[in-house]
Amino acid sequence: MNESSPRQGSSAASTRKDARRNQQTLLDAAAAVFVTSGVDAPVREIAAKAGVGLGTFYRHFPSRADLVIAVYRHQVDTCAEAGPALLAAGPTPFAALEAWVDLFVDFLVTKHGLAAAMQADSTGFETLHAYFLERLVPVCSELLEATVAAGEARPGLDAYVLMRGIGNLCIGTDTDPRYDARRLVALLLTGLRQSR
DSSP states (O other), X not given: OTTHHHHHHHHHHHHHHHHHXXXXXXXXXXXXXXXXXXXXXXXXXXXXXXXXXXXXHHHHOSSHHHHHHHHHHHHHHHHXXXXXXXXXXXXXXXXXXXXXXXXXXXXXXXTTTHHHHXXXXXXXXXXXXXXXXXXXXXXXXXXXXXXXXXXXXXXXXXXXXXXXXXXXXXXXXXXXXXXXXXXXXXXXXXXXXXXX
């Protein structure tokens, strides 16, 4: 009996690892599908993209609201964790800021339709928005401070204001195919550059 115990523990750990991997795959697939089809995309489409069955999908996300919230939090966490990594690996702080802003824009596009999906639960939406600010404003602030310290950007811009401006520039990307938010965001960042 003692001999089988380690195997059972190993099997349980392996099952948990598979479950986490499945959940991660589902979150990534859902985020990608949300970009093309919005948050009302059929569950079958998300499960197919993730390469899992509907039973696996519903074990992880019993309702659409559970999925939307999980994708939102996952995208916020991914964006937050990327900031310090980009700063450490980037050739310059400004290059790291540009790469992070690109990820941030991807996130803003992914969350298309979130407000409508969460309309019935305003408290839940407010909680997610607070999480968004708590996780991302400090990261943006760190990147901005690094660019200023390196002499690459003008001082005095608040991270929240920059993020709000980028968010405003992203409005309308889903309704007008001629509108290129990324180009305008790039112009905004160019305006931040410190002239040498």
